[in-house]
Amino acid sequence: MPAILTRHTDDPEQTELDVAQRRGAYDGLREALSRSPDEVIAEVEASGLRGRGGAGFPTGRKWSFIRPVPGQPVYLLCNADESEPGTFKDHYLLRRDPHLVLEGIAIAAYAIRAHTAYIYMRGEYASLAEIMAKAIREAQGAGILGESCLGSGYDLRVSIQLGAGAYICGEETGLIQSLEGKRAYPRVRPPFPAVHGFLDSPTVINNVETLANLPFIMTEGAARFAALGTDRSPGTKLISISGAVARPGVYEVEMGYPLLELLRHEAGGVRLGRRLKAVIPGGTSVPVLTAEEAAPVMIDYESMQAAGTLLGSGGTIVFDEGTSMPEALLRIAEFYAHESCGECTPCREGTGWMAWVLRRLVQGEGRPGDLDLLLRVGHNIEGRTICGLGDASVQPVRSFIQKFREEFEALLPREALAAPAWQMHGHGPRTGRFGPPGEEAALSDPVEGPPNAAL
Amino acid sequence: MPLVTIDGRQIEVEQGTSVIQAADRLGVEIPRFCYHPDLRPEGNCRMCLVEVDGYARPVVACATPVADGMVVHSPHESATASQAVNGVLEFLLVNHPLDCPICDQAGECSLQDFYMHPDYGLHESHVDPAEKVHKHKRVDLGPRIVLDAERCVMCSRCVRFSAEVSGYAEVQFVRRGNRVELVTFEDRALEDPYAGNLADVCPVGALTSRDFRFKRRVWHLESTDAICAGCSTGCNVRIDHFKGKIERVVPRRNPSVNRSWICDEGRLSHEKAQGQDRLLHPRGADGGELSWSEAIARADALLRGGRAGVPGRALLLGSASATNESLLLLRRFGELAFTQRTMDFRLGNEPELVDAREDHLLRRRDKHPNTMGAIHLGFAAQEGGLPLHVRAAEHDAYAALLLVYHPPLVGDESPEAAGALERLIRAVPASVVLTSHRLPFLEAATLLLPVAAWAEEEGTYTNYQGAVQFTGQALRAPGAARSAVAILADLLERVTLRRPDTSPKTLFVELAQAVPAYQGLSFATLSSRSAIAYPPEGRMHYGQEGFAGR
Numbered sequence A: 001m002p003a004i005l006t007r008h009t010d011d012p013e014q015t016e017l018d019v020a021q022r023r024g025a026y027d028g029l030r031e032a033l034s035r036s037p038d039e040v041i042a043e044v045e046a047s048g049l050r051g052r053g054g055a056g057f058p059t060g061r062k063w064s065f066i067r068p069v070p071g072q073p074v075y076l077l078c079n080a081d082e083s084e085p086g087t088f089k090d091h092y093l094l095r096r097d098p099h100l101v102l103e104g105i106a107i108a109a110y111a112i113r114a115h116t117a118y119i120y121m122r123g124e125y126a127s128l129a130e131i132m133a134k135a136i137r138e139a140q141g142a143g144i145l146g147e148s149c150l151g152s153g154y155d156l157r158v159s160i161q162l163g164a165g166a167y168i169c170g171e172e173t174g175l176i177q178s179l180e181g182k183r184a185y186p187r188v189r190p191p192f193p194a195v196h197g198f199l200d201s202p203t204v205i206n207n208v209e210t211l212a213n214l215p216f217i218m219t220e221g222a223a224r225f226a227a228l229g230t231d232r233s234p235g236t237k238l239i240s241i242s243g244a245v246a247r248p249g250v251y252e253v254e255m256g257y258p259l260l261e262l263l264r265h266e267a268g269g270v271r272l273g274r275r276l277k278a279v280i281p282g283g284t285s286v287p288v289l290t291a292e293e294a295a296p297v298m299i300d301y302e303s304m305q306a307a308g309t310l311l312g313s314g315g316t317i318v319f320d321e322g323t324s325m326p327e328a329l330l331r332i333a334e335f336y337a338h339e340s341c342g343e344c345t346p347c348r349e350g351t352g353w354m355a356w357v358l359r360r361l362v363q364g365e366g367r368p369g370d371l372d373l374l375l376r377v378g379h380n381i382e383g384r385t386i387c388g389l390g391d392a393s394v395q396p397v398r399s400f401i402q403k404f405r406e407e408f409e410a411l412l413p414r415e416a417l418a419a420p421a422w423q424m425h426g427h428g429p430r431t432g433r434f435g436p437p438g439e440e441a442a443l444s445d446p447v448e449g450p451p452n453a454a455l
Numbered sequence B: 001m002p003l004v005t006i007d008g009r010q011i012e013v014e015q016g017t018s019v020i021q022a023a024d025r026l027g028v029e030i031p032r033f034c035y036h037p038d039l040r041p042e043g044n045c046r047m048c049l050v051e052v053d054g055y056a057r058p059v060v061a062c063a064t065p066v067a068d069g070m071v072v073h074s075p076h077e078s079a080t081a082s083q084a085v086n087g088v089l090e091f092l093l094v095n096h097p098l099d100c101p102i103c104d105q106a107g108e109c110s111l112q113d114f115y116m117h118p119d120y121g122l123h124e125s126h127v128d129p130a131e132k133v134h135k136h137k138r139v140d141l142g143p144r145i146v147l148d149a150e151r152c153v154m155c156s157r158c159v160r161f162s163a164e165v166s167g168y169a170e171v172q173f174v175r176r177g178n179r180v181e182l183v184t185f186e187d188r189a190l191e192d193p194y195a196g197n198l199a200d201v202c203p204v205g206a207l208t209s210r211d212f213r214f215k216r217r218v219w220h221l222e223s224t225d226a227i228c229a230g231c232s233t234g235c236n237v238r239i240d241h242f243k244g245k246i247e248r249v250v251p252r253r254n255p256s257v258n259r260s261w262i263c264d265e266g267r268l269s270h271e272k273a274q275g276q277d278r279l280l281h282p283r284g285a286d287g288g289e290l291s292w293s294e295a296i297a298r299a300d301a302l303l304r305g306g307r308a309g310v311p312g313r314a315l316l317l318g319s320a321s322a323t324n325e326s327l328l329l330l331r332r333f334g335e336l337a338f339t340q341r342t343m344d345f346r347l348g349n350e351p352e353l354v355d356a357r358e359d360h361l362l363r364r365r366d367k368h369p370n371t372m373g374a375i376h377l378g379f380a381a382q383e384g385g386l387p388l389h390v391r392a393a394e395h396d397a398y399a400a401l402l403l404v405y406h407p408p409l410v411g412d413e414s415p416e417a418a419g420a421l422e423r424l425i426r427a428v429p430a431s432v433v434l435t436s437h438r439l440p441f442l443e444a445a446t447l448l449l450p451v452a453a454w455a456e457e458e459g460t461y462t463n464y465q466g467a468v469q470f471t472g473q474a475l476r477a478p479g480a481a482r483s484a485v486a487i488l489a490d491l492l493e494r495v496t497l498r499r500p501d502t503s504p505k506t507l508f509v510e511l512a513q514a515v516p517a518y519q520g521l522s523f524a525t526l527s528s529r530s531a532i533a534y535p536p537e538g539r540m541h542y543g544q545e546g547f548a549g550r
Ligand SMILES: Cc1cc2nc3c(=O)[nH]c(=O)nc-3n(C[C@H](O)[C@H](O)[C@H](O)COP(=O)(O)O)c2cc1C
Pocket: A050, A051, A052, A053, A054, A055, A056, A057, A059, A062, A079, A080, A081, A082, A083, A084, A167, A168, A169, A170, A171, A172, A173, A205, A206, A207, A208, A210, A211, A387, A388, A389, A392
């Protein structure tokens, strides 16, 4: 399997600058500095590289949105917050090849004419921050970074900022807010970070893995990168696979590689010889696939989309036949309820509500209509929030219930299945445009509530 | 300029206008919690979702700029938008407590109003009260504000006011998800001298004003538009009162004067205006109470011995807290009654302070609402000022003094001014003083006449910018006190033998004729444009000759 990112990650010495340099580290930066920033952007655009942070947005295009304003700095922010459940690929790179990431940062910063770059790392990665800080010191000491990088006259300062343990700090505008020392409440777009980003200046946010691809593109050329993978998903992808597999870990695969192939070969198959039940292929924020659905799926953006899910971060979570899907979903829903930043109404209240309903379901205290309630709550969150966390929280709920509905229904107490929905509620039905209960129901309900009890 | 269509109606607006601003201009009502015209939009409540042709998902009207040709459908006509807004409303109520019966906001609560709206409100509840997330209630945020965190809809209006407007940045959210809660840093009391606005911007009953808590259901209140008399800024306010008592004073939006804010001192200044130490009856030098007819007769006799054009000099001392209308009558009385007169209003250096800021927001150092009006009416055209008048009086320059006095409602009268007034009153043989309050330094007057205080008399004030603003009458003056205009009209009637027309409209027309800067102003524009009118040639400065003579 061709490798771009993990060529040298098996050698613990790779974190040392001289070792890394003997293997070609910073050759890509030297190449980039020999060209104009616009030429670098064009090269990356030609490579077809797409963002590895989750959304798969073309990296070169993202950079081309930057329009430097005279007298105003441009910033590059490396997103190393990596908090998506099931995702630990950036950790692998930061830990094992910090100079590769640093070189990618320098190339991107040069291309967008930034002289300051920040690596925003989740707080739990404090030990990696030390590795990274050492790499920065070494590179600065060797004249690679800092003033006049590699003698080119181009200056670049790279600093590290540690987060304090919130998932939302990985969302690009949440990250900017946090970096500015504010509460990580995402910002409404427009304006986009390319126009008003960090400290109101034009800003690019790129994922660690995205940036780590850049040295290869600069040394080997866009064509060789584009030749890897599929037409619209060129290159390779780091997959962090976890759950019920024999060999969980991080694997670099060429885009277009079959998902189950990875599971069987690289990851050693489902643990304890059990049967596969389901796979979440891109972090918990993407829809789950049943074993049957997963069978034909390839690891690339298009194939995933065709199967009704997303490549996302490449965080692959494997469930075997022994997994209770409602319990797994509860765990996921609790994550989103815990991590919702609470800024916008639908996500703040909706994630907590979904977790609440799932909890009582799993505890055997479900109520009739709970599954539809969950779907309806999801519907009312999706597309109506400030940032992607709201949408993300809905994907697992909807897909788990749609694909494993019997398992959820089996948890409902028998009387809940038989009784009409309104009888299980603590207070009576009332009129309203969106309140469906029939008149007989209203008459026979023993518990009367005031018409505005919801207030 | 982009042309936008909202619910079938078209409007052209400037580039950068948001959909909600365009809708507001068209009068299409879009529900909102977080949007506030004087705060930066944050788009967090999601209540203003609208459908836009060509957009896959509903968008927030408050943070979406209009584009040319945009076709917008509000929840009044779009089922998609209505369903979306209804969903948001349901989310807002999931963890909202069932407090309406004991909540001060009830009756003026956005949440109640939106819930009852036929186009997007009302829904079947799917939550048990027992499931609700609980937060802190009755949190003491200092002398002005009480917080009920459970009622908060996290719209961040208060946070933005505190950070962007007052700059004190004292409130912020902590925690995440549905546990988010509003707090002050380390639970400290608010120090913001504008903290009262936090309760005003709060669209629900989360932040309530301590001075109004549990006082009165809002639907019992009567309202009167007025101008704060606390300083020369002239903030636009609404007085909410019940049976002759002021229950609260809240800001009225005026983008060019006070935007949507007032200071706490101004908000509470009615406590002094309607305070305990009011003068309730006309009183002679012997301390005996007089009827009004006796009092007017005595005033007339004291001031001019019953004759017009008395020789001798009179000092007419107006007040920068009196309305333009009463100053106009005071001036006219002076001109008709005396051959020689000195007119002034300066107790200190008001004219120099009129424009001086006390802080970055609203407060000014001149604690009088009508210094500019007094200047425009020519009350300080000559050399003068209180110390000079005292010296002149002590050299027998004045035969009579007619003083209209209102104590400052924010802070106390300066000791220098109080002392000088007392000396002046003692030095002039005949002193007639119109005052709203009983004050030791006025006690020596030959005749004390009780006059209406702020909110008890209507008329206009001219603020530091030269904006002429109408302030209404909310209350009847206590005891036998009467408006300054009525008292001065009585005195004028003695001179001219004809009672002047004192309707606010007539007086304003005369005022507009008398002051060149006010020409072209009409009473109609004054009372329609949220009680504000600007002199056509902009602001006037101290020293400019503002009075046209008779
Ligand atoms: C809730 C949420 C959390 C996110 N967390 C991360 C993260 O931890 N790391 C990351 O690279 N991108 C994360 N993203 C995506 C970023 O917003 C952004 O799209 C990405 O960093 C862009 O980099 P790329 O173009 O290189 O993919 C998150 C997005 C959302 C909505």
